[in-house]
Amino acid sequence: MQTFQPRHFAIVPAAGSGSRMAASRPKQYLPLLGKPLIFHSLAVLCAAPEVDKVFVVLSVDDAEWRRHDWSLLGPKLVPLFCGGATRADSVLAGLRAVANEVEPADWVLVHDAARPCLAPWHIEKLIRELARDEVGGLLAVPVADTLKRAGEQRQVLATVPRENLWQAQTPQMFRHVMLRRALEAAAHVTDEASAIEAAGLHPRLVEGDATNLKVTYPLDLHLAEWILTNREN
Helix, strand or coil: CCCCCCCEEEEEECCCCCHHHCCCCCHHHCEECCEEHHHHHHHHHHHCCCCCEEEEEECCCCCCHHHCCCHHHCCCEEEEECCCCCHHHHHHHHHHHCCCCCCCCCEEEECCCCCCCCCHHHHHHHHHHHCCCCCEEEEEEECCCCEEEECCCCCEEEEECCCCCEEEEEEEEEEHHHHHHHHHHCCCCCCHHHHHHHCCCCCEEEECCCCCCCCCCHHHHHHHHHHHHHHHC
């Protein structure tokens, strides 16, 4: 009797505007080493032998996507014009859109469109360490800096102990049916792990590294360029 072998699919929510970048176009399309910022992580996901398809969830009225050539990424890449107002809305819309070609127990890796420095070893480690996990989990790094809790006027109210604190990254990897149900029940979350936690489950932390940074502010683009350039060299 043949046992079920779950497949791996990626969903990249990219319907946001990236307002904190103060740019004239959505953050995912800002230029980085001659390509749109989102191109770099999509390229890594599409090249990963463990990943069967990569679904990028765009806003319904996204006109920028068609202005770029994505053919180099091959047939794994599938755009879905069904994004919502929030990240959770977009991920859930993507999960619903692909339900007919993804089995309930297949794994879904959700990755930030604004994390262009994703590396092949990040994906390989995440999939390897979560292969037999009942819940799933996420890449993360232990908090190294001293943390301060601020008041309304930015005065320090308290120092927060950093022991056992981790900074969440992506990809975050969960079973299709589990993640869909969790997001349907907890729509107001900032990442997928939070939805799984709200369902009473405990995602596993898989240690990543600081190079998998999220581009949030203009300076981050320069850091991402430095990481990608030096990684290639």
